[in-house]
Amino acid sequence: MSKSTLTRRGVLRTGAVAGAGVALPTIFTSSAASAFTNEPTGGSVTLGFNVPQTGPYADEGADELRAFELAVEHLNGGGDGGMMNTFSSKTLDGTGILGKKVEYVTGDTQTKSDAARASAKSMIEKDGAVMISGGSSSGVAVAVQGLCQEAGVIFMAGLTHSNDTTGKDKKANGFRHFFNAYMSAAALAPVLEKMYGKDRKAYHLTADYTWGWTQQESIQAATEAMGWETVNNVLTPLAQTDFSSYIAPVLNSGADVLVLNHYGGNMVNSLTNAVQFGLRDKQVNGKNFEIVVPLYSRLMARGAGENVKGIFGSTNWHWSLQDEGSKAFVQSFGTKYGFPPSQAAHTCYVQTLLYADAVQRAGSFNPCEVGAALEGFEFDGLGNGPTLYRADDHQCFKDVLVVRGKENPESEFDLLEVVEVTPRAQVEYAPDHPMFSGGNLGSCNPGA
Amino acid sequence: MDAIILQILNGLDKGSAYALIALGLTLIFGTLGVVNFAHGALFMIGAFCAVTLNRILTLSHQVVDESRKDFLGNPLKVDVPYVNDWFGEAAGATIIDWSVPLAILFSIPVMIAIGVIMERGLIKHFYRRPHADQILVTFGLAIVLQEIIKYFYGANPIPTPAPDVFRGSFDFGVLLGFDPNVIIYPYWRLVYFAFAALIVGAVFAFLQFTTFGMVVRAGMADRETVGLLGINIDRRFTIMFGLAAAVAGLAGVMYAPINSPNYHMGMDFLVLSFVVVVVGGMGSLPGAVLAGFVLGVLESFASMNEIKSILPGIDQIIIYLVAIIILLTRPRGLMGRKGVMED
Numbered sequence: 008m009s010k011s012t013l014t015r016r017g018v019l020r021t022g023a024v025a026g027a028g029v030a031l032p033t034i035f036t037s038s039a040a041s042a043f044t045n046e047p048t049g050g051s052v053t054l055g056f057n058v059p060q061t062g063p064y065a066d067e068g069a070d071e072l073r074a075f076e077l078a079v080e081h082l083n084g085g086g087d088g089g090m091m092n093t094f095s096s097k098t099l100d101g102t103g104i105l106g107k108k109v110e111y112v113t114g115d116t117q118t119k120s121d122a123a124r125a126s127a128k129s130m131i132e133k134d135g136a137v138m139i140s141g142g143s144s145s146g147v148a149v150a151v152q153g154l155c156q157e158a159g160v161i162f163m164a165g166l167t168h169s170n171d172t173t174g175k176d177k178k179a180n181g182f183r184h185f186f187n188a189y190m191s192a193a194a195l196a197p198v199l200e201k202m203y204g205k206d207r208k209a210y211h212l213t214a215d216y217t218w219g220w221t222q223q224e225s226i227q228a229a230t231e232a233m234g235w236e237t238v239n240n241v242l243t244p245l246a247q248t249d250f251s252s253y254i255a256p257v258l259n260s261g262a263d264v265l266v267l268n269h270y271g272g273n274m275v276n277s278l279t280n281a282v283q284f285g286l287r288d289k290q291v292n293g294k295n296f297e298i299v300v301p302l303y304s305r306l307m308a309r310g311a312g313e314n315v316k317g318i319f320g321s322t323n324w325h326w327s328l329q330d331e332g333s334k335a336f337v338q339s340f341g342t343k344y345g346f347p348p349s350q351a352a353h354t355c356y357v358q359t360l361l362y363a364d365a366v367q368r369a370g371s372f373n374p375c376e377v378g379a380a381l382e383g384f385e386f387d388g389l390g391n392g393p394t395l396y397r398a399d400d401h402q403c404f405k406d407v408l409v410v411r412g413k414e415n416p417e418s419e420f421d422l423l424e425v426v427e428v429t430p431r432a433q434v435e436y437a438p439d440h441p442m443f444s445g446g447n448l449g450s451c452n453p454g455a
Numbered sequence: 456m457d458a459i460i461l462q463i464l465n466g467l468d469k470g471s472a473y474a475l476i477a478l479g480l481t482l483i484f485g486t487l488g489v490v491n492f493a494h495g496a497l498f499m500i501g502a503f504c505a506v507t508l509n510r511i512l513t514l515s516h517q518v519v520d521e522s523r524k525d526f527l528g529n530p531l532k533v534d535v536p537y538v539n540d541w542f543g544e545a546a547g548a549t550i551i552d553w554s555v556p557l558a559i560l561f562s563i564p565v566m567i568a569i570g571v572i573m574e575r576g577l578i579k580h581f582y583r584r585p586h587a588d589q590i591l592v593t594f595g596l597a598i599v600l601q602e603i604i605k606y607f608y609g610a611n612p613i614p615t616p617a618p619d620v621f622r623g624s625f626d627f628g629v630l631l632g633f634d635p636n637v638i639i640y641p642y643w644r645l646v647y648f649a650f651a652a653l654i655v656g657a658v659f660a661f662l663q664f665t666t667f668g669m670v671v672r673a674g675m676a677d678r679e680t681v682g683l684l685g686i687n688i689d690r691r692f693t694i695m696f697g698l699a700a701a702v703a704g705l706a707g708v709m710y711a712p713i714n715s716p717n718y719h720m721g722m723d724f725l726v727l728s729f730v731v732v733v734v735g736g737m738g739s740l741p742g743a744v745l746a747g748f749v750l751g752v753l754e755s756f757a758s759m760n761e762i763k764s765i766l767p768g769i770d771q772i773i774i775y776l777v778a779i780i781i782l783l784t785r786p787r788g789l790m791g792r793k794g795v796m797e798d
Contacts, residue, residue, distance in 0.1 A: 065610035241760065244771055248714055248723045249469060251644070252758035252770070255461040259637060275612045276714050283641040283713070285624035290636075310715045312614025326526060337526060347526045420526060 043373045044159035044454030045135045052107040052372065054079070054359070055136030057127050057151060058165065060115040064143040064271060067306055067351045071141055071165055072113060073344055074352035078359035081339075082109045089339035090360060093332040093388035098367035105366060112136060118143060120150035127151045131158050137372050138163060140358050143351060145169030145218040152181035159454015161374045163358035166351040168270075168302055170221035173402035174443035179451040180374055182381055182401045184361065184394075185354045186434070188222040189442055191301045191321040194407035194429035196229035198319060203264065203297055205234035210262035212253055212277055214269050215242040222268045224442060226301050230266075238262040243273070250277040254284050263291040266299045274300060275310035282314040303410055306349050308422045315412030315422060322408050324353040324390050325425055333390040347420050357389045361396075375451040392431065399438035400448065407434050457628060457637045462755040464627065468644045470751025471651030475706035476728040477735065477743035478655060479699035485675045485738040486692040489578055490586050492593040495725030496600040497700045500569060501707025502716035503604055504562035506613050509554040512538055553618050555712055562704045570700025574693050597721065605718040612715030617643040621712075643712050650709050654702060655744050661698075662740070671695055675738070730778045736791025746789055750774050 047053070056075040059068035080086045084101030091099050103109050112134040114126030123142070130136040131154075139155050140163040142148040148167035155162035156178040164172060164183040168191070173183050199207075209230055213223040219242070227237050238260050243253055254277070257265055265286060269277045281287075281298055289296040303320035326337045326347035336356065340348040348356070365380040366372055382398035391405035410423040436443070476498055483491045515534035523531035539547035550557075577596060581589045616622070621642040628638030662668035674681045674688040681688045707716075714720065731750055735742030756762060757773035769776075781788060 062610070065605065239760065241763075246723070248720065251465045251468065252462065252755045255465055255755075256458060256760050258461065258639065259457055272612055272717060279614075279715060280713075283624070283643065285639050285641070288623065306611060310612035310614060310717075312616060312715070314614075341527045417523060417531065418525065 042453065042455060043375070045131065045137045046455070047107055047135075047137060047372055050107055051110045052104055053134055053136050054109060054111045054362075055114060055127065055130035055134065055139045056111055056141050056355075057114040057116050057123060057130065057139055058141040058355075059118045059143050059147075060113070062118045064118045067143045067166065067271075067304070067349065068116070068141075070306065070349045070352040071143070071355040074340070074348060074356040075111065075113075075140070075359060077340060077343060078356045078363075079109045079111055082359070082363050086343070087335075087339050090332050090336050090356065090389055093335050094360060094364070095387040096364045096368070098364050099360065104363045105370070105372070109363070114141075116142060116144075116147050116151075118147060120146050123147040123151050124154045127154050128158070131155075131160055136160065137374075138362050138377075140355060140362070141165040142167055145172055146216060148172050148183075149176045149217065152176065152178050156180045156449070156452055159374060159452045161362065161377055163362050165355045165358065167218075168222070169218040170225065170442050171217050171446075173400045174221075175446035177400050177402075177443075177446045177448050179378060179401075179449045182358075182361075182378075182396065182403075184358050184396075184403045186321075186323045186405070186407050187402065188218070188225040188301070189436060189440070190407050190434040191222070192225035192229035193434040193436075194409050194427075195226065195299070195301060195319065195321050196233055197429075197433075198409045198427055199230065199299065200233045202319065203294075207235045207264050207294075207297075208238045208262045208292065209235050209264040209266050210238045210257050210260050211240040211266045211268055212250070212257075213240055213242050214245055214273050216245055218270065219268050221442065222301055223266075226266055226268065226299075228442075235264070243269070243277070245273065247273065248276055250280040251284070253277070254280050254286070257281075257286065258284065258289075261291070263294050264297045264299060266301065268301060270302055270304065271307050272310070274302075274304075274307055278311045278314050278318070287317075303423060304350065305420070305422055306351070308412065309419065316414050318412045319426070320410055320423075322410050322423065323350045325350065325408055325410060325423060326420070327425060328390060328408075330390060330392070332388045336390060353390060360389070361386070373453055375453050378451045392428075394431075397438070400443065404431050404435055406431050457633060458759060458761075459756075460627070460631070460638050461640070462759055463752060464638075464640050464644075466752030466755035467648050467748060468751070469754060470748035471648050472706055472710060472724065472747075473728055473731045473751050474744045474747025475651050475654060476703055476724055477731040477747050478658060478740060479703040479706075480728055480732050481735070481738060481740050481743040482658075482695055482699040482702070484732070485740070486671060486695045487574075487578070487582065489581065490589050490593070491578070492590050492725065493573065493597040493600065494593075494699075494703055495721030495723075495728065496597040497566065497569070497703035497721070498707040498710075498724055499601060499604065499716070499718065499721030501562055501566060501704030502615070502711045502720060503608065503707075504565055504704060505555050505558040505615050505708045505711040506608065506716055508558040508561045509551070509615055512536065512551050512554050512557075516540075555615060555617055555708065558708045558711075559705060562708045563701050566701040566704030567697035569704075570697035571693055573700070574696040578696070579693075597725070601718045601721065608718065610718060612717040614715045615711040617646075617712035621646060647709050647713065651706070654705060658698075658702060659740065667691065667694075727774060730774055734778050734781050734788055736788030739788065739790040742788055742790030749789075750777060753777060 058071045081089045081091050112130050114130050116123035127139050138161045142165040145167045148164045152162045162181040170188050211223050213219045267277050286296050298318050300320040303322045308315045365377045369376040369380040381396050384396045387393045394405035407429045408425050409427040411426050413424045480494050513536050515536045517532040518535050520531045520533045525531045538550050624639040624641050627640050731746045735746030758770035
């Protein structure tokens with residue numbers, strides 16, 4: 008029988024030494040060898056595309072994903088290059104980003120903030136994503152932007168229209184190409200004045216969440232500034248499907264305009280209900296009753312069918328634009344998928360190219376250097392005319408489209424017609440504008 | 456006064472949908488004792504029967520129109536429905552225009568078949584299991600059904616308009632002595648209310664005045680005794696499941712023009728319909744119908760601006776508030792039978 012020499016103190020001492028030995032390389036890796044979160048070390052770099060693949064915005068998410076795939080294909084030298092050929096910056100040459108092949112992982116936001124954060128976290132921590140993009144909801148975008156700030160990766164927002172995304176909830180690691188509620192209102196109001204006059208009484212139905220509130224606040228301020236009176240603003244639950252109870256009080260409210268601050272399924276149902284109740288055939292105060300939808304989405308407008316005809320709204324981009332960038336993108340996307348891209352697809356594609364270009368110009372994937380390259384960046388050729396990524400709040404400033412539901416569509420995609428391209432100067436605002444105040448960009452976080 | 460009348464009309468209209476779904480739920484619970492959480496999905500599938508028939512009727516071949524261009528600048532391919540070729544352009548357009556009413560005929564056999572398959576294939580295995588198991592399996596089935604619909608039809612709402620003749624609104628106020636255009640109500644919503652009343656009446660008449668209905672009612676009262684008399688009550692109950700599915704499906708078909716169908720619409724109605732059933736009294740068919748209309752009207756009144764200015768958010772909780780009050784003061788519900796869900 009042999010006698011054991013093991014003692015409790017001996018085991019603890021040995022364990023501590025062994026533990027320190029195992030931990031040592033990790034400590035070096037995380038603080039010294041890597042300067043920022045998920046620094047690409049091999050021949051490829053991973054991007055994370057976080058879109059709604061299930062839930063009510065799944066179709067929009069699918070279109071965003073198509074655009075991301077197309078952008079990656081173009082960055083890696085595949086296809087016809089799309090907007091890379093028209094982009095004013097010429098750093099992208101089809102050899103990936105900084106010579107690294109672009110790979111991507113996808114996540115499902117389910118249009119829920121918690122699920123979106125969880126999938127973004129997984130892509131950052133498990134898949135090593137160095138940038139996160141996507142989204143079809145402002146609530147989700149704000150939540151994921153906050154996560155990316157904490158994790159030390161860049162967030163290139165997809166479709167998010169609330170003022171808060173680059174207002175009170177802005178973050179140094181977050182960047183938005185899409186326009187916002189203030190811009191929609193600033194572009195739309197002059198057209199509404201021209202079409203419907205200065206003496207109007209507006210009744211607002213507003214989706215009861217961050218986007219609805221900022222959209223309503225913006226359009227109310229813009230229309231009141233031109234002389235309209237706001238009769239009432241009624242908040243409607245996001246889960247509402249039948250709006251008849253909310254439409255009925257409009258009939259005899261004295262209002263002659265109904266503003267639907269609704270998006271997605273809410274917009275489809277409220278607009279359909281309003282038309283069913285004969286609002287568009289009504290005469291009030293000696294004028295035709297009118298309906299306005301401040302934010303249009305072609306994918307969603309399809310759900311409302313003929314009810315969108317003649318109704319004004321705004322959009323970030325439309326496939327019928329005839330500038331070289333838009334034509335190149337529509338050609339590329341349409342050839343690959345057989346139908347034109349949506350505005351959600353456009354902004355996601357552009358954001359991917361802008362990120363790749365910023366990395367090329369910075370010469371690094373370090374989010375602080377990428378952010379610095381994006382701040383104050385002026386570019387053109389990506390479908391919205393000359394555009395500025397403002398350094399103060401990381402919001403893009405560009406032309407905004409005022410659109411109207413087309414009376415005689417020639418195809419299932421031909422639902423909206425561009426009425427006016429509102430110049431960028433008309434939708435600009437000061438960084439400390441009251442509708443965007445209360446937040447702090449903070450400083451960039453490289454993570455690691 | 457005009458606002459009150461409008462909200463009563465709204466309430467009756469909403470109540471029609473609640474009543475039809477709750478009626479089917481109660482039929483299933485009363486006959487089979489199953490709490491069917493997939494019933495909302497049957498309502499949704501009914502709406503998609505209207506979408507499907509519309510798609511069948513608009514099946515097209517393409518004709519190239521060289522004078523027009525598509526979004527890529529190629530000659531435009533124009534879809535020409537086969538019905539236009541077969542019946543002429545005017546008749547073809549009329550057939551397509553009437554696709555929703557035609558879908559009533561289309562949906563009845565489809566929904567009965569789906570109901571019978573659901574019952575025989577899955578739900579019959581859970582008759583002797585606890586209600587919690589039944590709820591879990593039928594809820595799972597509802598999710599499967601809605602994901603199948605989403606796979607084939609997408610996530611976005613699909614416009615399914617009523618026939619042209621029913622578009623626009625009826626000036627109800629003029630009938631009541633008000634000025635023109637003060638109380639107007641969409642034609643199709645009035646049609647929906649009348650249709651719901653007709654279906655409810657037909658179901659009651661079927662149960663009340665046919666031999667089959669008599670046996671089913673006897674089975675609902677005492678299943679064991681009816682079985683001892685040599686009657687195959689299970690087969691009749693299976694048919695009742697199919698009938699309940701058809702009622703939910705018809706409610707969905709006619710609802711399609713009111714709100715564009717989407718894969719999630721069943722879930723939106725399901726929880727409310729269960730509350731309706733509980734308030735009406737578990738197993739009580741008249742209770743389900745009465746509670747459907749009462750809660751529909753109360754919900755509409757609660758969403759009036761005047762009410763919400765006093766009680767903000769009341770429109771969101773009114774149905775649940777009423778349910779709590781009813782259950783506290785009358786636990787069996789408005790017309791619940793003694794002994795049902797009380798052991």
